Amino acid sequence: MDITLKAQIPIYDAPKVGEPNDGKGVPGTDDPAGYPVVIRVDFDDKIMKQITTVSE
Numbered sequence: 191m192d193i194t195l196k197a198q199i200p201i202y203d204a205p206k207v208g209e210p211n212d213g214k215g216v217p218g219t220d221d222p223a224g225y226p227v228v229i230r231v232d233f234d235d236k237i238m239k240q241i242t243t244v245s246e
Contacts, residue, residue: 204224211226
């Protein structure tokens with residue numbers, strides 16, 4: 191008899207105090223803020239510019 195066990199362990203990650211965040215929640219608490227939403231990425235020659243905004 192072969193038995194396969196699979197474990198799914200969620201890994202939670204949130205911005206630290208002072209890092210860019212989505213403005214929802216409070217960094218460093220039990221209700222942390224999330225990361226900003228990337229709405230557009232521009233490619234200009236060989237330089238990538240990332241533009242982020244906070245969704246509401």
